[in-house]
Amino acid sequence: MLKLHNLCRMYRTDEVETVALNNVNIEIQKGEFVAIMGPSGCGKSTLLNLIGMLDSPSSGQYIFNDEDISSYSEKQLSAVRKHHIGFIFQNFNLIEELTVAENIELALLYHNIPAAERKEKVLAVMDMVGVAHRGKHMPSQLSGGQQQRVAVARAVVGNQGLILADEPTGNLDSAHGQEVMEMLRSLNQQGSTIVMVTHSPAHADYANRTINLFDGAVVTQSVRAA
Amino acid sequence: MFKNYLITAWRNIIKNGIFSLINISGLALGLMSCILIMLFVREETGFDKWLTDSDRIVRMHSAYYNPDNPPFLTVRSAGNMMEAVRDYAKNEVEDGVRLIRFGASVRKDDSALAEQVTFVDGSFFNIFDLSFVHGSKESSFKKPNDLVITEETAIKYFGKTDVIGEVMTVCCVGPEPSTVAVSGVIENLPDASHLDLDMIVYIDPVIVENNSGLNTWTSVNVYTYFKMRPGISLEQFQQRLTYWIDNESPFVQMFEENFGELAADAKISDNMRHKLMYLEDLHLRAREDAGNMGDLSPMGDKTLIITFSIVAALILLIACINFMNLSTARVSHRAREVAMRKVLGASRGQVAVQFLGEAIVIVLISLILALALVELLLPLYNQALGRQLELSLFSDLKLVFALLGLGLLIGLGAGSYPAIFLSGFQPGHLLRSSKGAESKTSSSLRLILVVVQFATSITLVVCTAVIYAQTQYAQSVDVGYVSEDKLVLNIRGAGDNRQRLRHELLKLPEISSVVYSSESPTQDNENNNQFTLLDGEHVVGENPQVLLNYHDMGYGFFEAYKVKPLAGRLFSEDFGSDEIKQDSDGQNGQLSASVILNESALRKFGFTSPQQAIGKTLESGNYKGQALTIIGIVPDIYFRSIKFGVRPTAYTMNTNRLRVASLTFSTNNVAALMEKVESIWKQTVPMQPIELQFLDEMMKAQYAEESIQLKMFSVFSLLAIVIACLGLYGLASFTTERRTREIGIRKVMGASVKDIVALLIWQFSKPVIIANLIAWPISIYAMLIWLESFSYRIDILWLGPICLVVGGSLLLVAWATVGGNAAKVARANPIKALRQE
Numbered sequence A: 001m002l003k004l005h006n007l008c009r010m011y012r013t014d015e016v017e018t019v020a021l022n023n024v025n026i027e028i029q030k031g032e033f034v035a036i037m038g039p040s041g042c043g044k045s046t047l048l049n050l051i052g053m054l055d056s057p058s059s060g061q062y063i064f065n066d067e068d069i070s071s072y073s074e075k076q077l078s079a080v081r082k083h084h085i086g087f088i089f090q091n092f093n094l095i096e097e098l099t100v101a102e103n104i105e106l107a108l109l110y111h112n113i114p115a116a117e118r119k120e121k122v123l124a125v126m127d128m129v130g131v132a133h134r135g136k137h138m139p140s141q142l143s144g145g146q147q148q149r150v151a152v153a154r155a156v157v158g159n160q161g162l163i164l165a166d167e168p169t170g171n172l173d174s175a176h177g178q179e180v181m182e183m184l185r186s187l188n189q190q191g192s193t194i195v196m197v198t199h200s201p202a203h204a205d206y207a208n209r210t211i212n213l214f215d216g217a218v219v220t221q222s223v224r225a226a
Numbered sequence B: 001m002f003k004n005y006l007i008t009a010w011r012n013i014i015k016n017g018i019f020s021l022i023n024i025s026g027l028a029l030g031l032m033s034c035i036l037i038m039l040f041v042r043e044e045t046g047f048d049k050w051l052t053d054s055d056r057i058v059r060m061h062s063a064y065y066n067p068d069n070p071p072f073l074t075v076r077s078a079g080n081m082m083e084a085v086r087d088y089a090k091n092e093v094e095d096g097v098r099l100i101r102f103g104a105s106v107r108k109d110d111s112a113l114a115e116q117v118t119f120v121d122g123s124f125f126n127i128f129d130l131s132f133v134h135g136s137k138e139s140s141f142k143k144p145n146d147l148v149i150t151e152e153t154a155i156k157y158f159g160k161t162d163v164i165g166e167v168m169t170v171c172c173v174g175p176e177p178s179t180v181a182v183s184g185v186i187e188n189l190p191d192a193s194h195l196d197l198d199m200i201v202y203i204d205p206v207i208v209e210n211n212s213g214l215n216t217w218t219s220v221n222v223y224t225y226f227k228m229r230p231g232i233s234l235e236q237f238q239q240r241l242t243y244w245i246d247n248e249s250p251f252v253q254m255f256e257e258n259f260g261e262l263a264a265d266a267k268i269s270d271n272m273r274h275k276l277m278y279l280e281d282l283h284l285r286a287r288e289d290a291g292n293m294g295d296l297s298p299m300g301d302k303t304l305i306i307t308f309s310i311v312a313a314l315i316l317l318i319a320c321i322n323f324m325n326l327s328t329a330r331v332s333h334r335a336r337e338v339a340m341r342k343v344l345g346a347s348r349g350q351v352a353v354q355f356l357g358e359a360i361v362i363v364l365i366s367l368i369l370a371l372a373l374v375e376l377l378l379p380l381y382n383q384a385l386g387r388q389l390e391l392s393l394f395s396d397l398k399l400v401f402a403l404l405g406l407g408l409l410i411g412l413g414a415g416s417y418p419a420i421f422l423s424g425f426q427p428g429h430l431l432r433s434s435k436g437a438e439s440k441t442s443s444s445l446r447l448i449l450v451v452v453q454f455a456t457s458i459t460l461v462v463c464t465a466v467i468y469a470q471t472q473y474a475q476s477v478d479v480g481y482v483s484e485d486k487l488v489l490n491i492r493g494a495g496d497n498r499q500r501l502r503h504e505l506l507k508l509p510e511i512s513s514v515v516y517s518s519e520s521p522t523q524d525n526e527n528n529n530q531f532t533l534l535d536g537e538h539v540v541g542e543n544p545q546v547l548l549n550y551h552d553m554g555y556g557f558f559e560a561y562k563v564k565p566l567a568g569r570l571f572s573e574d575f576g577s578d579e580i581k582q583d584s585d586g587q588n589g590q591l592s593a594s595v596i597l598n599e600s601a602l603r604k605f606g607f608t609s610p611q612q613a614i615g616k617t618l619e620s621g622n623y624k625g626q627a628l629t630i631i632g633i634v635p636d637i638y639f640r641s642i643k644f645g646v647r648p649t650a651y652t653m654n655t656n657r658l659r660v661a662s663l664t665f666s667t668n669n670v671a672a673l674m675e676k677v678e679s680i681w682k683q684t685v686p687m688q689p690i691e692l693q694f695l696d697e698m699m700k701a702q703y704a705e706e707s708i709q710l711k712m713f714s715v716f717s718l719l720a721i722v723i724a725c726l727g728l729y730g731l732a733s734f735t736t737e738r739r740t741r742e743i744g745i746r747k748v749m750g751a752s753v754k755d756i757v758a759l760l761i762w763q764f765s766k767p768v769i770i771a772n773l774i775a776w777p778i779s780i781y782a783m784l785i786w787l788e789s790f791s792y793r794i795d796i797l798w799l800g801p802i803c804l805v806v807g808g809s810l811l812l813v814a815w816a817t818v819g820g821n822a823a824k825v826a827r828a829n830p831i832k833a834l835r836q837e
């Protein structure tokens, strides 16, 4: 599905130059569930943002669905992104002024889908993640776990094949964390490719491959037998 | 404690640089507009209040009602009224005075200047207690032809003010020039007086006695003032006056003779009203009673004053809304500060006081800025208005306190909402929430306020646009004659030299014709007379008796102005019979002359075609017994400003009444032509000041008042928009800042830069569009009422497109204001926004 070749990302502030990612080579196949682990500041989020095309590499190659997207314009990236990639964040990133249903619908809003069809799809995923009766609620009226489920629903509503999750359980207690992990697993079983950053080894166990980062470089990759 | 607040306030102002700047500049502009307008309003409403006993002085206005014609209104009254009323209403009235003003030429030694000379009764200073510089109330006006002048006039003629005993000559009023002697010098009258006096002459009672314009019960030529006794109200005096008219006045007999017994329930005062008005009200309210005629000085306009006061209030409102909106929008930024202060033990009151203090400091800074701006712009403003308004802060404590009060009021008014709002937060809630305490109600209240701002600005702009369109239209209407190539020369002073003057002028190659008339276009006086349609001795026709406006003209007038007859002919020397005959020419009753009617007059008599009227005979009240044959019909021309419409008019040829000459010229060098005309005047008419004007300029001058109003409206509505947009800009940058996270999420979800800009622009288009929907009906309604007062007005269907264009333009302005910021935010990388807690 995607292939990173000698990928580097440097941050330049006024004086300091931080190498967040250094010659990273990763290949992820369609249908995989990959966990990324590593100490704080090692570049996990940076990596995920690059995969999610929210950020551009300083050097290196990024092949997505057999196309080299390193030289894509912001507009082209945006088009690829909205059709293929769904995001889940640690702090949910729901829009507080919109209802649960409207938040989920947001992911379809820029897809040229008729309103009726959008509504249908939103209802379907809300049902799937178990917030169907909360459609008219505001995010602030939900618990953290419920909010994250809404975020999951938003990530998959557009039939995105790749789901990127940055510490999706970081703000949740273990019970709610578990719930979200089960949901991700079931999505994976239905064919979604998932790349997840986590600090929890237990949650990493849900994945069938774990990539360990240290100081911006891949140190180990361990594959679990299915 | 207070110092601490001031320090925090100041630091906050500095810290929030751009927003303080927007706040302060918006408020300063608003206050500036408000102060400028209020200075004007203060002067307009303060007219004549400075005169001693101004609350006891009244003027008598007349109105004559006639079933067939519109009422004849004037602020003057008949010459015989004053003495009769004063003697009758002894208990109500202390004294009375008549004023009559003439344009005259005043000579002193070798110089001759055109002046407005006011002739008055000897009682003048009993009513108007003006301050003397030289001489006194008692020593002036001891005998007829005593002259009192203002300091300014004294300086103009003599170079000094101590000029008692000096002699001047006043010409062109009576048949002979009269010699007048200075008996007193008074202080210059302030601008804020409707009297507008330079030279006052004690009129010779003998002249009064023999002058049919003064010794009369029916012809209204004089301004009549009374001073009421202390404690007497206008109503009491009015009642007494009306009683006298109905029961004891000479009118009782006159009515009986003319109309027979009055019906039981009819009163003379119903047909002939004499209305008293307080001196203090004259400037703003005389217009109600003035009809088509003027006053001693240009009349004020009450509606205009009210309108501008409202405009001032609205601009201030817009500025205050900016202030409120920006302060509450800043809430999210300051929520934590408030929370921490509360956690550390500050009470709600203390927090509120802090915010109020900040508001007041900002308002005071704005006020100082506004005053500086006013000082700076006042000369320009005065020039545009033709006034000498002053901002006398150091001598006018009342003004200082009023302004400080206003500042405090705005500070409290605009500051209290944010103060109450911010101080009411629960600290726990504030510290927990990632978004600050922005509630839905506060943000929708902000939008409502923005709607109010824009509805106000749009209304102002639409009104300005309509006024502009109407003014343009009024000036573009075809007046019916050619005015571009005309110079108007006053020939009243030329006397016997008239023919020589004409002869000399025609020698100039630039001048192709010189024609005479009683009035030039734009100079129309309300000269009305009864005209009767006759067949021999018998009165005939549908409407045999009609009140017509009349002008006199010499040969060639219509030809020079390129007015073609619709039927019949124009005055012509070839016939030799057109002129009105003077009494000395023969016996009344056997004389004949010619008359030309305009179309309106034709219709008034009930003729259905111009041809029908030709050859018919009229008799005029002025020339009783003289048969006036209708020789021609001319189209309706706007002799006066089109504001007054066209009146049914008769044109005759009474050579005694010809007072102005119209010179048709063609030249590229008008200055040189003016000089040549002047030098010819000097040679042929010595010792007379020349009064020469371009007709086009006289016509423009008729719209001077409107053009000033238009200028004021344009400037102030522009300011309103600028202030509203300043606020919108501030608000937009705040909200976009607050929405960065949301924008980030939307971008991750696939929104393009275009989508985001559209989203943000739509957010601010909504209130502007709603504002349009509110403003349009309001301004259309207001403008329909305003337009009603014009006889010629733009098609009201124009109001629609004007609204659309104004609304559309303002929407564009709003987009431009919001767009730049929105594009910047939309282009930013979303990662940062998403990481933000």
Ligand SMILES: Nc1ncnc2c1ncn2[C@@H]1O[C@H](COP(=O)(O)OP(=O)(O)OP(=O)(O)O)[C@@H](O)[C@H]1O
Pocket (backbone or CB within 6 Å): A011, A012, A013, A018, A019, A020, A039, A040, A041, A042, A043, A044, A045, A046, A047
């Ligand atoms: N916008 C930025 N500007 C400068 N340096 C940055 C920026 N974003 C990240 N970095 C730096 O890059 C490195 C990697 O950051 P990154 O956010 O990817 O770490 P992480 O592994 O996700 O950490 P954590 O587990 O705490 O989320 C860090 O040293 C960080 O300081």
Ligand SMILES: [Mg+2]
Pocket (backbone or CB within 6 Å): A044, A045, A046, A166
């Ligand atoms: Mg991270």
